[in-house]
Amino acid sequence: MFQKVSAYNSARILNLLKCFNSNNKQIISCLECLFTSFEPPLGAMTSVIKTVNDKRPVNLDIGSIDLPITAYVSILHRISGVILVAGVAVLLWILDASLSSEESFNAIKAGAGSFLCKLIVWAVLSALIYHTVAGVKHLIMDLGIGESFEGGVAGSKIVIAVSVVLIALLGVCIW
Amino acid sequence: MVTSVTNLGRSGLSDWLIQRVSAVVLLAYVIFLSYVLLACSPDYQEWKALFENTCMRIFSVAALLAIAMHAWIGLWSVSTDYLTERTLGGKATLLRLSFQAISAAVLFTYVVWGIQILWS
Numbered sequence: 001m002f003q004k005v006s007a008y009n010s011a012r013i014l015n016l017l018k019c020f021n022s023n024n025k026q027i028i029s030c031l032e033c034l035f036t037s038f039e040p041p042l043g044a045m046t047s048v049i050k051t052v053n054d055k056r057p058v059n060l061d062i063g064s065i066d067l068p069i070t071a072y073v074s075i076l077h078r079i080s081g082v083i084l085v086a087g088v089a090v091l092l093w094i095l096d097a098s099l100s101s102e103e104s105f106n107a108i109k110a111g112a113g114s115f116l117c118k119l120i121v122w123a124v125l126s127a128l129i130y131h132t133v134a135g136v137k138h139l140i141m142d143l144g145i146g147e148s149f150e151g152g153v154a155g156s157k158i159v160i161a162v163s164v165v166l167i168a169l170l171g172v173c174i175w
Numbered sequence: 176m177v178t179s180v181t182n183l184g185r186s187g188l189s190d191w192l193i194q195r196v197s198a199v200v201l202l203a204y205v206i207f208l209s210y211v212l213l214a215c216s217p218d219y220q221e222w223k224a225l226f227e228n229t230c231m232r233i234f235s236v237a238a239l240l241a242i243a244m245h246a247w248i249g250l251w252s253v254s255t256d257y258l259t260e261r262t263l264g265g266k267a268t269l270l271r272l273s274f275q276a277i278s279a280a281v282l283f284t285y286v287v288w289g290i291q292i293l294w295s
Binding site: 084095099 | 223252
């Protein structure tokens with residue numbers, strides 16, 4: 001059972017450990033939460049862990065692992081977040097122009113600007129759409145909805161479907 | 176082990192909560208502005224009046240601060256995951272702290288610039 005937990009999940013566990021590294025008690029309660037959420041009781045888990053050879057190679061090379069759809073949705077959430085940090089500058093610039101004069105407001109509303117300008121705005125707003133949709137999935141899962149493996153996969157598929165539709169509609173609006 | 180001295184709330188749980196609260200504020204702001212733009216299609220006078228309204232200024236500054244906090248926690252998570260000694264070697268700490276310092280400067284600039292736009 002423990003070996004079936006993919007290397008991707010191992011990375012998530014390491015992340016959790018890093019989050020709580022300031023408090024050992026939190027690490028223990030955190031791990032207990034994690035392990036008791038699987039099928040076998042904690043006692044069975046620890047006995048499995050003890051039988052694993054400590055010298056076996058640990059593979060956390062993300063490039064060599066067959067990633068599930070949940071991993072792609074998660075990584076895209078990070079990438080879109082980093083893009084948005086730069087994108088906020090574009091959005092603030094547009095807000096500034098829209099409020100500074102009636103001419104610049106009408107120019108923005110009419111969708112004036114070169115193809116490159118429109119492409120940048122479309123990219124930033126696409127990142128915003130994807131990040132928002134994936135973020136809503138996080139908030140829904142925080143409420144305890146869809147926390148199973150199947151729920152995670154279904155949620156990820158919904159995130160991609162909704163984002164693709166909204167990003168396509170945005171493209172129609174811009175061009 | 177990367178220390179957590181550079182994170183926002185000094186604990187993972189605190190950052191987790193700040194990330195959620197700021198996300199809800201930003202979600203509300205995005206939905207509200209999308210509704211205004213798509214359903215109301217304001218002209219310049221209406222658009223300018225909206226952003227001069229005190230309630231909207233409070234909402235906008237809340238969104239600006241939420242962006243700064245949310246982006247800091249996100250960039251901190253990304254930088255402590257990928258800009259590590261395992262991926263970059265001996266210079267990793269210097270590179271990570273430089274990245275974080277630049278990020279903080281950029282996010283602080285966004286807050287000041289945003290306030291300047293709202294009150295200009």
